Amino acid sequence: MKKILALLMAGVFAIGLMPGTASADSAVTRIKDISKVQGVRANQLMGYGLVVGLDGTGDGNKSTETIQSIVNMLKSFGVSINQSTLKAKNVAAVVVTATLPPFVREGDNIDVTVSSIGDAKSIQGGTLLQTPLRAGNGNVYAVAQGAVSTGGFMAGRGSNTATKNFPTVGTTPNGAIVERSVEADIGTDGNISLSLSQPDFTTATRVAQAINSQFGSVAKAANPGRIDISVPAYYRNNVVAFIANIEELAVMPDNSAKIVVNERTGTIVMGGDVSVDEVAITQGGLSIKVQKNKNANQPDPFSYGTTIVTRNTDVQVKEDKASTIVLPATANVSDIVGALNAVGATPRDTISILQAIKASGALHAELQIM
Template sequence: MRNFLRKFLIGTVLASILLSVPGTPVLAYARIKDIAKVQGVRSNQLVGYGLIVGLAGTGDSNKSDFTLQSIANVLKSFGVMIDSSQFQTKNAAAVMVTAQLPAFAKPGDTIDITVSSMGDAKSLQGGTLLQTPLRAANGAVYAVGQGSLATGGYVAGSNGSSQQKNFTTAGNIPNGAIVEKDVPTQFGSRDRITLSLSQPDFTTASRISEAIDSRFGQITEAKDPGTVIVNVPYNYSADMVGFIAAVEELPVTPDNSAKVVINEKTGTVVIGNNVTIDEVAVAQGGLTVRISRQTDVSQPPPFSNGNTVVTTQTNVNVQEQPAGLIVLPAASSVSSVVRALNAVGATPRDVIAILQAIKAAGALHADLQIM
């Protein structure tokens, strides 16, 4: 009964972490917009340095000189002159503010921002970000952020004991920045556009080209595994948005190389659909060594004038489970691989070692990637 439950649990775990496709593999379709993007349509990273105020004594200490200087500079801009050595900073904290400026964002639009502590602040909970310019890599200001911070956690405690949920030294301000300047975006001309594949592949690029040609005629050129050039038909020259929308909705079957991904930290194994193995023999077993100590007390006979002696006995027990030797037949689908590994009675941890050994033996025809 115990062996049955063990095999049942092993099968359940493997079924949840391995992609199993019985019989003929079912090809998954994807829209072109999900596997490729129009070249030139991209977001831009923004960054800024600012101050969080209104903290309940959880801000930077006086050891953070840059926080003291920043507060003095802010007060100076409002006409308040003060020596930075004369005040405490526990209610304020220096932070870095980051954001993603989406493509086609216009002045007046709002974007989310992320705030992260720079100094030794204990928590940013309940703080308010002062007006912070957000710059791009060229140094130009494209947005300005300000608002109340949401950390999504808390820190509470007293008398030396505390409890914390999530990280309170970083948080978000939804719609916390206003776009002040747009980024000119050139995603093509009236004559052609360029599609960039998210994962370059010769087969996928060829299928994208064929899908577009079958819909609009011979208008594409697969330049390389990651680029497909599309010539805009004459009747769409005045409607580029409509043409790109029609192209992006076309279904394509993406192709990927055979790959096995292993995460040894979590014991997770993911096998791609195109993975195959040659015939190979696998032995799976385990050796268990247990060492235990037992303390005995030796009492002398009555009236013998002897002494009580404490002795320690060490017991060594070695158990070796019988190894299960099985021949994995040549398999042409993931389901066959899964069934064969289940027959060995392998746990997810054992599967990792077995796959590595099969790859070393040259019987696994896939790229073995260890995270």
């Protein structure tokens, strides 16, 4: 039972061999790190294509979509071929995905991910043929083509093969050329909005107050997750500089009292605002051990007896001494962790105790079980 519970508390880090407990008060941070400007967003792109040049590790003849795609591609080049005689082991049908960042322009390059959708064994060393990438609205925003890098491999033939990582998924760095940009009109109407990463009434109010203290009465917290801002007249022609100045403003975000528990690893993370009412905690353990032993009883020498094997059962019961602690009504996270450590509670013991305190109504914090 005597194990060390690793603590992260009040900026002091204690690293142990097992998962531990962490707590920290809210720190002053930049508005840039807790929010983003509405309208500045990325877009997902997807396309269907072919990877060629594989060393017999492509789709088999049962992948009809690959066969049909090869036939259609060759037709576009004026080549007619009998579909029944086509072998596709050097070609793989793939789905190509990419993310179109905000503010990219025509001619910029972006990375793409290439994933096999057939029964190809590996797309290592292949080349992605020209593949249009479409957004959710059906428009083409980029075109991808280039060598595929998997970061893995598959060696051998038949049952004697060795595989590392996932050779059926690869990337083509800078493999797509942007053909259409997505313009984000920020502040053209004289207004911008900030979205908080963690919506909170207090944090939204503090962000608005920080902006108003610097630029006058231009910001208003519309709801816990959004702050509406009017661009001052002297910044109308330089909205980028205005947003940059806002992002550098310091603010102290507020967080609700919460305890996050990961039962699989025994990790416990507590916020600094966690408090409890006066409560008594008793912690102890009962250990029962049952052993079965075989003993051989030998007869006396020169007797007519036979060897007899007997089974003996040994039951041992050990009950650890229970420890009782009392937390006052002014207890905070430091008191909780310190008291639980004093009675030798392990991380899993602490999880059970916290759940019991929450069930009793004495714990004033949200208990989130992962």
